[in-house]
Amino acid sequence: MLQPLQIIRLSPAAVRDAAAVLGAVLKDAVDGGASVSFMADLTLERAEDFWCGVADAADTDGRVVITAADAQGILGVVQVVPAGVDNQPHRGDVAKMLVHRRGRRQGIGTALLVAAEQAARDLGLTLLTLDTAQGSAAERLYIQAGWTRAGVIPDYALMPDGVLTGTVLFYKKVGG
Numbered sequence: 299m300l301q302p303l304q305i306i307r308l309s310p311a312a313v314r315d316a317a318a319v320l321g322a323v324l325k326d327a328v329d330g331g332a333s334v335s336f337m338a339d340l341t342l343e344r345a346e347d348f349w350c351g352v353a354d355a356a357d358t359d360g361r362v363v364i365t366a367a368d369a370q371g372i373l374g375v376v377q378v379v380p381a382g383v384d385n386q387p388h389r390g391d392v393a394k395m396l397v398h399r400r401g402r403r404q405g406i407g408t409a410l411l412v413a414a415e416q417a418a419r420d421l422g423l424t425l426l427t428l429d430t431a432q433g434s435a436a437e438r439l440y441i442q443a444g445w446t447r448a449g450v451i452p453d454y455a456l457m458p459d460g461v462l463t464g465t466v467l468f469y470k471k472v473g474g
């Protein structure tokens with residue numbers, strides 16, 4: 299890693315305070331062609347609104363938002379979201395794993411994933427799940443981090459440019 303990295307869990311209020319910079323990280327990912335729920339016309343305002351919504355959700359659903367920051371500020375983020383249903387008290391989702399293009403391939407995604415898995419254990423979760431675009435850098439990241447590839451759903455979502463992509467379902471047991 300080129301610079302010291304700070305991995306921090308943010309309170310919901312801190313997520314709200316950081317919504318603009320987190321929005322810039324989200325928009326950078328979409329501008330770079332990542333399939334993360336948004337299309338290419340995503341604006342900074344809408345991206346910031348998304349994070350304000352995450353802050354509101356974190357107030358009630360117990361999700362953990364973890365950021366990575368270097369000397370220039372926040373450049374990565376990931377969430378652990380408890381399943382929130384009575385029959386899955388042990389399961390959560392890893393969501394919106396994002397590393398700004400200025401910091402990629404330096405181990406930041408891996409560091410966020412390690413922190414997310416620890417956060418899940420701290421929440422008492424033993425099973426994590428996620429899905430990611432087939433053939434993406436993220437698919438490689440999760441395989442390298444020891445996640446199990448459960449299968450592929452073809453034509454699941456649109457890439458930012460409107461082309462359909464499959465999604466790969468992953469899981470990892472993190473405790474129990």
Ligand SMILES: CC(C)(COP(=O)(O)OP(=O)(O)OC[C@H]1O[C@@H](n2cnc3c(N)ncnc32)[C@H](O)[C@@H]1OP(=O)(O)O)[C@@H](O)C(=O)NCCC(=O)NCCS
Binds near residue numbers: 409
């Ligand atoms: C996926 C993402 C978070 C990875 O972040 P990162 O900080 O670059 O990841 P790391 O440096 O920890 O990479 C770990 C491993 O993942 C794999 N990997 C990461 N990026 C890759 C790429 N572009 N091509 C191939 N493999 C890649 C490699 O195996 C890498 O290990 P290596 O560098 O030793 O070869 C980042 O590319 C990103 O934000 N992408 C856009 C958003 C996105 O798709 N998020 C996933 C939503 S589920």
